[in-house]
Amino acid sequence: MDYFAGIDVGSLSTDVVILNGGGEVCGHSIIETGANSTEASEDALEKALAQAGIGRGDLAKIVATGYGRVSVPLADGKFTEISCHALGAYYLFPDTGTVIDIGGQDSKVIRVGEGGKVVDFTMNDKCAAGTGRFLEVMAAKLRVPLGEMGDLSLHAKGEVQISSVCTVFAESEVVSLVARNHPREEILRGLHRAIVSRVWSMVKSIGVSGEVAMTGGVAKNSGVVVLMEERLGKPIHIHSEPQIIGALGAALLAKRNLGDSRAKNPLKSPG
């Protein structure tokens, strides 16, 4: 049986999804990208292959996505993460009309059409506010493990306002809030509010249609999700591993589009 791999080389993590011929996920991996994205893609792929219990020779096609997509020599094709997140989310939740992806260094809102096709999208501008990086910096400053930020903030009794939209300035704001003995939970909630309002303006500019799915590592943060759902007024669909949705979309594109592995331009689908 043929297998297909999607590799998403992001700024923080490199994720791989392996699909079998029936389109089922049979292996995945998430590792830190580190300083060498080519090596990261190799390592992540090996890890996912081991989980699937297959060898590299079993892979019929590999598609790369993410900022490091150009540095994956083993890929047969490459697509942007916008197309991949749209398709991945659509595959998991077929009623998806809007995807909110908050990744390591950028966040985007995608309007998804028929068949998981990208109808419209918007991304943050050249600034890390409203991205995973923003939360990572703040987690380090507050000495809270990244994975615990969300739940902690849900226990906040009040909330402080973070007025700066700049990651660097928000960091100094946090320092002064800590110095004034504001409870950590309340600062966290304020930070989550800041990221949500930043992303919300993108949601508004694209408009909400259909069901909303959230992808990317920040979707694991329950504090952000709760505030986003509050704004939307409806629940958000989130997969248990939101980080791998880009890789999943890439694997689906490997399965769907690449009839010819030597196709020079992967954008031109053969059929």
Next chain:
Amino acid sequence: MKDLGAPALMGISRVGKKMRPIKPDPHFGPPLKCTRRLKDIMTRHYFLSRYAEGAKPVAWVTSGAPVEVLRPFGFYTVYPENHGALCGAKKMGPELCAVAEEHGYHQDLCSYARIDLGHYFSGKTPAGKLPKPDLLFASNNICQTVAYWYKALSHYLKVPLILFDTPYNFREITDSDISYMVRQFEEMIPVLEQVSGRQFNYRKLQEYVSVAKDASITWGAVLATMKARPAPMTIFDAFGHMVPIVSLRGLPLALEYYRTLLAELRERVTRGVGAIKHERKRLMWDNIAIWYKMRDHSSLFAGQGMNFVTATYTNAWAETTPYMDENRPFESMARAYSLVILNNNLNSRLELMERLIKEYQVDGLVIHSARSCKPYSVGQYDLKRLLMERLEVPSVIIEADIADSRAYSEEQTRTRLEAFFEAMEG
């Protein structure tokens, strides 16, 4: 001032300069013959500037100012915005902007303004030397920044500034708006007479208005050739060929040039010669060009079989000048110059974009959100959404700057453009 042997001197200046061989890109059709002519005209124009100082009155002018009124007085005109674009294309933007920033000008200020001020402080320019102005002439029909930028220049250079104030068109231009602007023309005549030392000649003004109008109509016809499939030129070509209509407006040379260019383009249309070899998709550009990325982007899009066939930017110099009427020069100039795209309400911009999309059979829209140009960039997200709703035209916004490449992020822009290509391919 006659030619002063400039063409001969230009010839000498070329000696010893190695022409950089440009590798032909296989995605493009044959290049336009007129490009060489354009280069000669502009080189000559900049070359003559070396002799203008002292020989002719010199004015520095904003791109949207009614320059026709200066022509009868024989002003040699310099366009700092055109010079800013040139510096941008020559990748000197960051260097000159940094000089202005060292003098306290903020990074958020328009990069044309920073480049111009940086040039003033450092004397650096790719154009040899710009002649010192005797007069500054600005109109706020393109932005309010020019008012303060030119005030700063006036302060440093100690020369008079004429500011032509155009009321913003929220709904429609009223008679009192027109008479307000006509009064300004009347008031500037004595100043122009004094600075130039020449008497105002109404008949001459009428001639210049007539020539400017014809040139603008011809420029409009040049752009209209891109309605053909395949389009005989790309908007990246037009960004270059628009220089005479911006900075030589009113001079017979500009009209003559566009007649030649129009003939060449019409001939290409008849023979079915396209600017790019395989025109599969047709695009529209919004906002000023990203001057330091012109070649990269033109190759990137041509490689995808996508050709920009229209732009709100190039259209701006064809859009309202047909209002001009040599029999009523002041009234008609007031109307033509106050109704330009950046002085007009968003609704009219939306209608304009809708019309261009239909007339030029546009498949997709690339919107440049320019850090420098706030009046052009405001409202773009709404325009994008409305055009999607009304015409289902896919679009992408790229955040960049016109001349300061420090505000441009290659990776982020590439990802946006590639995602746009993927969405266009379906």
